[in-house]
Amino acid sequence: MEEIKHKIASWKGPVTFKSLKEFIDGLDQSDIDYENWLTDPQSPGDYGRTILTLEPFECVLIHWPAGVGSAVHLHEGLFGYVWILEGDLDNIFFQHREDQLIEKNSTRYVKGGLIPEPDGVIHKLQNPTNKRAVSLHFYYPAIESFDGMKLFDLDSGSIGELSDQAQTASWNTTPGHFKEVSEKAFQFTSFAEWNSAKSHVMVNVIPKPEPNRIREMNGAYFSEQAHRYDFSDFNQPSRQRYVSQVDQLVAEYLGSLPKVNDVLDIAVGTGRRALSIREMSKQPYTIHGVDISDEMCAIATDRGIDVHNQDWVHGAEIDVEPLDAITFLYAFGHLANRETRMAAVQRVYRYLKPGGLFFLDLFSLRNVNEWGPRAMERYENSHLDQQGYERGDVFYRKTGLQEIAFVHYFTREEALNLLAENGFELVKMHCIGYAKNPGELVESEEKGNMFIVARKSS
Numbered sequence: 001m002e003e004i005k006h007k008i009a010s011w012k013g014p015v016t017f018k019s020l021k022e023f024i025d026g027l028d029q030s031d032i033d034y035e036n037w038l039t040d041p042q043s044p045g046d047y048g049r050t051i052l053t054l055e056p057f058e059c060v061l062i063h064w065p066a067g068v069g070s071a072v073h074l075h076e077g078l079f080g081y082v083w084i085l086e087g088d089l090d091n092i093f094f095q096h097r098e099d100q101l102i103e104k105n106s107t108r109y110v111k112g113g114l115i116p117e118p119d120g121v122i123h124k125l126q127n128p129t130n131k132r133a134v135s136l137h138f139y140y141p142a143i144e145s146f147d148g149m150k151l152f153d154l155d156s157g158s159i160g161e162l163s164d165q166a167q168t169a170s171w172n173t174t175p176g177h178f179k180e181v182s183e184k185a186f187q188f189t190s191f192a193e194w195n196s197a198k199s200h201v202m203v204n205v206i207p208k209p210e211p212n213r214i215r216e217m218n219g220a221y222f223s224e225q226a227h228r229y230d231f232s233d234f235n236q237p238s239r240q241r242y243v244s245q246v247d248q249l250v251a252e253y254l255g256s257l258p259k260v261n262d263v264l265d266i267a268v269g270t271g272r273r274a275l276s277i278r279e280m281s282k283q284p285y286t287i288h289g290v291d292i293s294d295e296m297c298a299i300a301t302d303r304g305i306d307v308h309n310q311d312w313v314h315g316a317e318i319d320v321e322p323l324d325a326i327t328f329l330y331a332f333g334h335l336a337n338r339e340t341r342m343a344a345v346q347r348v349y350r351y352l353k354p355g356g357l358f359f360l361d362l363f364s365l366r367n368v369n370e371w372g373p374r375a376m377e378r379y380e381n382s383h384l385d386q387q388g389y390e391r392g393d394v395f396y397r398k399t400g401l402q403e404i405a406f407v408h409y410f411t412r413e414e415a416l417n418l419l420a421e422n423g424f425e426l427v428k429m430h431c432i433g434y435a436k437n438p439g440e441l442v443e444s445e446e447k448g449n450m451f452i453v454a455r456k457s458s
Ligand SMILES: [Fe+2]
Pocket: 073, 075, 117, 123
């Protein structure tokens, strides 16, 4: 920390939005020892500030206990950056027009992420997790007092202008805190309200987290669904039609083989799909399953499946005969990156017998009825490659809920190359409508998901 103060003190030249960013980019986060510099909040629900320096620009360390956020505020006449040292922060943007305040969008920043705060923006920072977050803030010019800063209270619709007496930029009732409060000054529309027609929304996470963290995020997303909605997504009619088309195709391929002894289902879940596929195939094979959720594994075990509670990419070896087929349905896209997908396909190859079949389905980057084209636009416009993203990476949440999951959208070439590089030959690719024409076979991956049947070269 002393070193950063020293570096700031020896700053030369004008402070601009660009030069300030270059300065931060030149710092090494691993050198910062902030633990003893943290200030505890003065009251519950607030954050703690430690001002490190005010000249030539302000640098302040902020300690965000679990769940704590700032007030919605507008800063005029200053700009800056917020650098995440620990934990996560959501940066939530608002638009104020006449008497309307609209929550426009949010971005989640994780350790190492840098939040730009341009002049004139209305926003709020929020720690969305149950762990503390720590951030280092840089502002120019320094906020010597909060005099004139505008706060928006979403519950009452009031706008308050802080006085030079205000100690924090939070909405509180300390006498002299505000210069002026205009009551019923705006009507608030939340993001969930104006997006209520959409079941899920995309959210950028910056930078892209490590594969282990992505696995945890996906796990938390699915348990949130399970506990709050009893898997309503899985029972949604269009998804069901899609899923039953995939299951039927898998069953037809398996049914056409002379004899099937062992099939493994990766991400087996409760085993419902694996059992229905076996029944339709009329082949009396043994079903083996792998799943990361112990709750799911327990249900699948009760249903008579040989279940292994593990992550397919990192799991211990499982004791099975060489397999006739492996299914990886509705889950392959949740793998965190190309390296993880390569490892997953290599392991599939090892467990299959020569000539064994591999079935998987993928979201198509070129499907105009899905997020792919918009994800590509975001990737280009927000320079997400610089944040560790691959083309086709998408983070999303269910409208109105907290947890964020990851999925990758594929091009046809990317998917086929991945299989070819790992010793598979293509048997057939079917394209199946998902959101539009759900469950129908469509002519190309521009109109639906890709369902791929590949064979281990013998
Ligand atoms: Fe701010």
